[in-house]
Amino acid sequence: MKKVWLLAFMFVLTISLVGCSAGSNQAANSDKTPATTSNGDSGKKSEEKVKLSLWHNFTGNDLRATMMRDQIDKFQQEHPNIELDIQAIPPDGYKTRLKTVAAANEMPDVFMMWPGAMTKEFHDGNLIQPINALLDSKPEWRDGYMPGSFDSFTIDGNIYSATLGLTPTSILFYNKAILDQYKLEVPKTWDDLLNAVKVIKEGGLTPIALGNKAAWLAQSSIISSLADRVTGTDWFLKAAAQDGAKFTDPEFVQALTYLQDLWKAGAFQEGFNSIDNTQMEVMFAQGQAAMMIDGGWALSNLAANATPEQLEDMGATVLPSIPGGKGNPNSLAGALGSAFGLSSKVEGNRLQAAYDLIYALSGPEVQKMTLDSSNLVSYKAELDESKVSPIFSEVYKLVNSVERTPVYDGVMTSAGSDAVNNGLQELLMGGDPQKIAQKIQDAQATSLQ
């Protein structure tokens, strides 16, 4: 019976071989690795041609991705002396790839990166350099940004990137037809909302669609704004820095309790922790729910999935105000979109080439074209309403008329955000707000050490 063992052993070996060959195929298929690029650089420095590596994630077929790829092509035609080594990586795997080369200190020259935690990590690892000089050389571009557009890309007064987009995370979408049917107004206060939930639920419909399987949704879309209403922005920034405030403070526990009350009132449909964000948007678009609390990313999904009549019925507003809350009720949580960062190793004539590239891909025209492709920007650009859906222009106006507050996972550490995500799932299964607040506090405090 030794044979069986031998067979089993060889079976395992074969499997591992198959796994390896699949892996090497992938490596062979993908474009040049950054290592080969940097080798090429040192060899060609004497020549006039400037080589730059560029990593981006505009791989899709949506309007914006195609537009950005066109801009890159245009840049290459206009700058024959700059040779780009481009890696287009699908968004799902992009962050992991970038983190991996960051860990190996083999950053590409110009690459898409995210504000907040990632910018800070790269800064601490001495992997990126500021682009203040570029911004100051184009003042009309710099001053075209909306206030606060450089916030989460700025460390010690140095700006590391110029944002390409704006993602409001906490919009209350509502279905006008359903609210009319139940003779309800758009909820302005917390009591309005609870009342609307009660009336719609009695009518047999889901009041608010929620898809919290991936766990970040309740954090990004609901608690980021809801807690800001209760605690105010200052408290949150202090608690996230663990400087004079803690997540166990009564105001945060109270914010958690508000969310739990909403759940207890039956606002969300059954099993919301096992359906995802897209399914929730479909529910709302098809009129199976009166409201949903979702981010700006919903706009492109809605445009793809909903009929023009359904889009016509949709409205957007901010979350209702909380009685006695310390935060500005006329505000909306939102994050700056990802943008191009510059490796700290780029210098000499390559630096000027990199500046040109970044400007060509983030300048005023690109901002305007991004907006026209139904993506919000943090830049003063005039919206051409004929090119977008009515709900998009409504959100555009909304975002431009209210104050922007931070998103929890944009400010907290990865481990802290993870604790909020899981804590909120627990909260919405009936967990104790005080204990959940303690877990969040512990995770944030430990990860800051």
Added chain:
Amino acid sequence: MTAKARIRGVIIVGLLPALLVFTFFVIVPILWSAWYGFYDWKGIGAMKFIGFGNYLEIIKDPVFATSLRNNLIVVAASVFGQVPIALALSLVLRQSTLFQRIIRSVVFLPMVLSSVVIGIIWGYIYHPQIGILNSLLEWIGLGSWKQAWLSNPDISMYMLAIPIIWNFIGPYMIMYIAALQNIPSEIEDASAIDGAKPMRMLFSIRLPMIWDTIKVTVVLCISGSLKTFDLIYVMTGGGPAHSTELLASYMYNNTFSIYRFGYGSAISTSIIIISTVLIAGSQLLMRRNTR
């Protein structure tokens, strides 16, 4: 050189390339990962040596305990679900008539599908609003049993065990059928002449003859269950609130979602230790049964 030694030489030479690849791509990374387990490391920046700090944290970590419990449920479901069902099916389907071949293919089919597809299929079966299971319950008049199958932490782990069992019956069944067909027909004929009834034939002839295959499948079953990741990741992502977290998904989340590479590596090492203990334990138990 004797014939036996020569054959052994050929086997060794034949295995060598695979063995080398195996060493460099499996054994070395495992040791490497165990080494990272002694560090506090975020993936970027300096690595800080903290000795057994990560391992002490694992022992105290309630989420690790939940993952271990959930993982043991999966192991139990696999060993006591997949193995007996596959064995029963193989006894029924071991001949090769057309009908049996068709049924065999049907049972094997889930193995051909990618686990992401299986996860999505079962996600729709369990879907709280439009799920087949809930509609079925409604239709047969058991509407009160309707559930959010995957978000109720009391039952979600057991519900997840069902697709895991369903998914992996096929390959074990094929291995048992192969083993059963390897039993020399003389032995079966002789026992039939001696008057052995089907039950007696099963327990005295067939099961003992394929016992080693069963042992191998139990090992594969335990190690496979401890690695379970993809199906759970697609269906629940380990949630809600870690209630369906498994060791592998918890390791993944720690390493790649919140960038605690050191802690994630320590969890990987613990998975290896736990699975070695379980496999050794199961082999000991099964040895006593036969000899």
